[in-house]
Amino acid sequence: MRAGALGTALHGGHRYVFADGASDRLYLAPHARPRRWSMSQSNKSHWMKTAAGYAAGLLFGIGLAVSGMTDPARVVGFLDVVGAWDPTLMFVLGGAVITTFVGYRLVFKRTAPLLGGVFQLPTKRELDAKLLGGAALFGIGWGLSGYCPGPAIASIGGLSLPLLAMLVTMVLGWFAAKRLA
Numbered sequence: 001m002r003a004g005a006l007g008t009a010l011h012g013g014h015r016y017v018f019a020d021g022a023s024d025r026l027y028l029a030p031h032a033r034p035r036r037w038s039m040s041q042s043n044k045s046h047w048m049k050t051a052a053g054y055a056a057g058l059l060f061g062i063g064l065a066v067s068g069m070t071d072p073a074r075v076v077g078f079l080d081v082v083g084a085w086d087p088t089l090m091f092v093l094g095g096a097v098i099t100t101f102v103g104y105r106l107v108f109k110r111t112a113p114l115l116g117g118v119f120q121l122p123t124k125r126e127l128d129a130k131l132l133g134g135a136a137l138f139g140i141g142w143g144l145s146g147y148c149p150g151p152a153i154a155s156i157g158g159l160s161l162p163l164l165a166m167l168v169t170m171v172l173g174w175f176a177a178k179r180l181a
Contacts, residue, residue, distance in 0.1 A: 045116055049115045060154075064150060064151050064154045067089070067092040068088065068089070069089065069092060069150075071146075072146020072147055074088065075089065075146040075151070076143070079143050137173070141166070141169065141173075145162060145163075145166040146162075147163060147166045149170060152166055152170065
């Protein structure tokens with residue numbers, strides 16, 4: 001290393017030969033200067049919503065893994081109330097209910113969601129055949145496979161034949177639901 005300028009000023013050079021007239025760095029012409037990367041407010045909002053979604057998904061996935069909800073044997077054991085019942089997931093479900101109860105009260109004190117837009121709430125209040133049928137199909141699929149959609153997607157890293165069968169039938173169910181809607 002040597003102390004001093006990276007280059008020498010040209011004889012009779014102007015202050016633009018080096019940036020701001022100093023001799024410790026090279027001058028870059030305006031078209032060659034690095035541009036500051038900036039985002040519009042709508043892009044920032046989009047990226048904030050996306051980042052928040054990823055963070056929530058990561059937290060959800062970690063919670064599923066830590067609680068054992070990604071283990072189909074544990075889920076089936078929890079659903080088998082007349083056999084070898086495993087009540088441990090009751091605490092997971094209880095934690096979810098408590099979090100939702102507290103969270104909804106905090107969130108609805110706001111006039112709008114934290115990241116903008118409006119709250120998207122269901123307008124339909126009555127139970128109908130589609131809702132009950134969908135809930136029954138969800139429960140049957142959960143009981144047969146030991147997976148519901150969240151844990152199934154979180155378990156993709158350890159893909160197995162039962163998991164693959166569940167994911168394929170879930171996607172088929174989405175297509176069927178779109179046709180019936």
